[in-house]
Amino acid sequence: MSKAEAKPENQFEPKIIAFLCNWCTYAGADLAGTGRKEYQANVRIIKLPCTGGIDPLFLIKAFERGADGILVSGCHPGDCHYNSGNYHARRRWNVFRPLLEFCGINPDRIQFSWISAAEGGKWVETINGIVDAVRELGPFESYQKLNTIGPETTGEATAASGETG
Amino acid sequence: MIEELRKKAEELLKNDTVKVVFGYGEGSVPERTRPVFITKPEDVNKLTWNKYCVYNLTTYLKRQETRKLGKPAIIVKGCDARTIIVLLKECQIKREDVYILGVTCDGVGDPLATKCESCDVHTPRIYDDLVGEKKENKEVPFEERYAELDEYEKLGEKEKWEFWQKQFSKCIKCYACSNMCPLCFCDRCIVEKNQPQWIDSSAHARGNLSWNVTRAYHLAGRCINCEECQRVCPVDIPLNLLNKKLAKEAEKNFDYRPGYSVDDELAMSTYKEEDSQEFFK
Amino acid sequence: MEKLLNKNKFDTLIAGLKKQGYKTVAPKKDNRLVTLEEVQDASEISLDHVITNNSIKEFFFPKTEKILSYTLDKNKVEMEEPKGFAVKSVIFGTRPCDAFSLPVMDKVFNWDCSDKFWVERREAITIVTISCDKSDSYCFCTSVGLAPDAKQGSDVLLTKISNDEYLVETVTEKGENLVKEMESVFSDPPGTPDRQVATVEEKFDLKKIKPWLDDNFEHDVWDEFSNKCIGCGACTFVCPTCHCFDIVDECTMTKGDRVKNWDGCQFTMFTMHTSGHNPRSTQGMRWRQRIMHKFKYYVEKFDSTLCVGCGRCSRVCPADMNISEMLELIETEAGK
Numbered sequence A: 001m002s003k004a005e006a007k008p009e010n011q012f013e014p015k016i017i018a019f020l021c022n023w024c025t026y027a028g029a030d031l032a033g034t035g036r037k038e039y040q041a042n043v044r045i046i047k048l049p050c051t052g053g054i055d056p057l058f059l060i061k062a063f064e065r066g067a068d069g070i071l072v073s074g075c076h077p078g079d080c081h082y083n084s085g086n087y088h089a090r091r092r093w094n095v096f097r098p099l100l101e102f103c104g105i106n107p108d109r110i111q112f113s114w115i116s117a118a119e120g121g122k123w124v125e126t127i128n129g130i131v132d133a134v135r136e137l138g139p140f141e142s143y144q145k146l147n148t149i150g151p152e153t154t155g156e157a158t159a160a161s162g163e164t165g
Numbered sequence B: 001m002i003e004e005l006r007k008k009a010e011e012l013l014k015n016d017t018v019k020v021v022f023g024y025g026e027g028s029v030p031e032r033t034r035p036v037f038i039t040k041p042e043d044v045n046k047l048t049w050n051k052y053c054v055y056n057l058t059t060y061l062k063r064q065e066t067r068k069l070g071k072p073a074i075i076v077k078g079c080d081a082r083t084i085i086v087l088l089k090e091c092q093i094k095r096e097d098v099y100i101l102g103v104t105c106d107g108v109g110d111p112l113a114t115k116c117e118s119c120d121v122h123t124p125r126i127y128d129d130l131v132g133e134k135k136e137n138k139e140v141p142f143e144e145r146y147a148e149l150d151e152y153e154k155l156g157e158k159e160k161w162e163f164w165q166k167q168f169s170k171c172i173k174c175y176a177c178s179n180m181c182p183l184c185f186c187d188r189c190i191v192e193k194n195q196p197q198w199i200d201s202s203a204h205a206r207g208n209l210s211w212n213v214t215r216a217y218h219l220a221g222r223c224i225n226c227e228e229c230q231r232v233c234p235v236d237i238p239l240n241l242l243n244k245k246l247a248k249e250a251e252k253n254f255d256y257r258p259g260y261s262v263d264d265e266l267a268m269s270t271y272k273e274e275d276s277q278e279f280f281k
Numbered sequence C: 001m002e003k004l005l006n007k008n009k010f011d012t013l014i015a016g017l018k019k020q021g022y023k024t025v026a027p028k029k030d031n032r033l034v035t036l037e038e039v040q041d042a043s044e045i046s047l048d049h050v051i052t053n054n055s056i057k058e059f060f061f062p063k064t065e066k067i068l069s070y071t072l073d074k075n076k077v078e079m080e081e082p083k084g085f086a087v088k089s090v091i092f093g094t095r096p097c098d099a100f101s102l103p104v105m106d107k108v109f110n111w112d113c114s115d116k117f118w119v120e121r122r123e124a125i126t127i128v129t130i131s132c133d134k135s136d137s138y139c140f141c142t143s144v145g146l147a148p149d150a151k152q153g154s155d156v157l158l159t160k161i162s163n164d165e166y167l168v169e170t171v172t173e174k175g176e177n178l179v180k181e182m183e184s185v186f187s188d189p190p191g192t193p194d195r196q197v198a199t200v201e202e203k204f205d206l207k208k209i210k211p212w213l214d215d216n217f218e219h220d221v222w223d224e225f226s227n228k229c230i231g232c233g234a235c236t237f238v239c240p241t242c243h244c245f246d247i248v249d250e251c252t253m254t255k256g257d258r259v260k261n262w263d264g265c266q267f268t269m270f271t272m273h274t275s276g277h278n279p280r281s282t283q284g285m286r287w288r289q290r291i292m293h294k295f296k297y298y299v300e301k302f303d304s305t306l307c308v309g310c311g312r313c314s315r316v317c318p319a320d321m322n323i324s325e326m327l328e329l330i331e332t333e334a335g336k
């Protein structure tokens, strides 16, 4: 469903992982699809019952496996299918996001939104927004570099040589 | 004060109020103390009290080896007493199962521990018996309590990343931090689970980042800033900065500080409709 | 061969080693820690400590290392073994106890199969030790048959003879070659050098330990001594002679790495069975294992004590568990 117009050559295409709740945002994304709305095709969706069940480790894992950006999205406050899952989630992200930022991860790489089943348009906007923002930031190389296990990350670097970043 | 402590301990053991006293004893060198578990009244002179009593002994409430010794009286400083409040609220202990022997405290460590510089619990906020002269618990303003963070929060994204990568690269995955933490009490830590392997057990850059971030995060809104994790880290990672950052966010966003009252609601198991959602689209 | 090395030649020495293609590892100070790590020039080296916080072990047996990588295809598996892990290096300024840990560990790493990661690094790395001119109350090398100026395991041994001079003694052929390669930085030693070597008090009689261990697998001291232990395993990780490891696969559906990581007997999980049963179910049993392995099992199997008396485990222990104190206690029990 990517846009028809010509893309600048060698343009970086970020990998975006979206963790969506089943009841609102996933349905919203579905609506965008059935409404034949176009948005950038950089997003891989992972559907979960509720934002309240999204462990911050899911986000870490996504970065470990090569995500350049992450979206977490669910029902608007008050609309949670399970009453309060999204409120609990909101508390979590309120501390987790600053923690990642404190560790040097650009907060624009992790975005949060409330998108209801009726908001196909907002879905399109949100996705295009995050894809553009992350494209601007470039590939998340510093995280992906952590994946190398070689002499450079073993004994020789144990004692804080700082070369592993 | 030492004499008073010993007398109290002796009394409690003699009249069978408790089976064991968790306290501080002399350590390997004069600059150290060590946890001691006194089960006989005649052993109470093994107890000591000085500025090297850094341990947060409440961690022994979670260990089967020390639980086995029977109902304890536990010597707690003000900061350690905050742990007891959290443990009570998280249903890890029952109030009647521990006898809290509070001590008033001017600060520990040499040089003085950072936590003590902004301490507002010189007199414990929960105890059955208090040893030492009661001290005023002066309030310390928010900014002062988190002043330690300023220089790190100011850093740019890249500097932050490099600073923490350098720190985390030292981690040897010994888990002294979580084993020592009285509030890390899961029987099986997430890092020990491998179906799936959420956190790599390897002490490489990737595994160390997810481990250190997760450990800190699991203490969000719970950590009472005893600084034990940082003290015991054999490679000197400033874990306390992470804990403090989370504490700051919890206080700023939810107006919550753990371990001050048995009656409040735990930050991470409740919510308010008006919680901040500044960065939600 | 005996030579003399002046401190003001350290610069030339380190630069010379670099020129000869050696990577140099030496003690470096960072905040509260002194760690053995790679240095580029002599100004980074710090020699004012009793012993480095990290042991020499990690340069031969790193905390984590890839031993294999693989890709999985529908009908084939491709494997690749790592190369280039053994880098020609000099470890400069380690201590005699650490150096001695190497021949002790050679025995286990060359036992029923030889561990090429260990063996190849052993060949590639030259050990230049500096005798201890001071010690602290945690040191007990003299109780396990060593000395602050012991030579076993070193290729070259340096011993302080004045504020800025070291007596240089070559111990092995490798050491001799290294000294020859760097000839210009050394001069002739004085006739009767005044060796400045620390005194380390003998804390227990090693001969009494094993016979007691042979008879006292079940004993109250195990639990009594270890009830403050929090089971963190820091002691095993900082120990130059603890060598347990765990092998894990870190993989996706299509590719992966097989990784060897430090592990230790003080962890609950170390002996946990899949069923949930744990044959070493208490910390007392785990502590006993550590002592038994070092002072009984290894002695029986390899005729060598698996402890060099560096004292690191006791220095680092968050609960102030002190191993020499345990051994003194055993000595007392044995005398009863």
Ligand code: SF4
Residues within 6 Å of the ligand: B077, B078, B079, B080, B105, B106, B107, B108, B113, B115, B116, B117, B119, B120, B121, B122
């Ligand atoms: S934080 Fe307060 S109560 Fe705790 S050790 Fe420091 S001065 Fe004592």
Ligand code: SF4
Residues within 6 Å of the ligand: B177, B180, B181, B182, B183, B184, B219, B222, B223, B224, B225, B226, B227, B228, B229, B230, B243
């Ligand atoms: S995380 Fe650290 S400072 Fe916080 S309670 Fe646990 S040990 Fe204490």
Ligand code: SF4
Residues within 6 Å of the ligand: B170, B171, B172, B173, B174, B175, B176, B177, B178, B212, B232, B233, B234, B235, B236, B237, B239
């Ligand atoms: S105590 Fe330090 S080295 Fe050990 S696991 Fe924790 S952070 Fe890593």
Ligand code: SF4
Residues within 6 Å of the ligand: C228, C229, C230, C231, C232, C233, C234, C235, C236, C266, C313, C316, C317, C318, C319, C320, C321
């Ligand atoms: S002896 Fe000390 S360092 Fe070793 S596992 Fe026990 S508490 Fe940790």
Ligand code: SF4
Residues within 6 Å of the ligand: C235, C238, C239, C240, C241, C242, C294, C306, C307, C308, C309, C310, C311, C312, C313, C314, C323
């Ligand atoms: S057991 Fe302790 S004293 Fe012995 S070699 Fe290991 S760390 Fe050193």
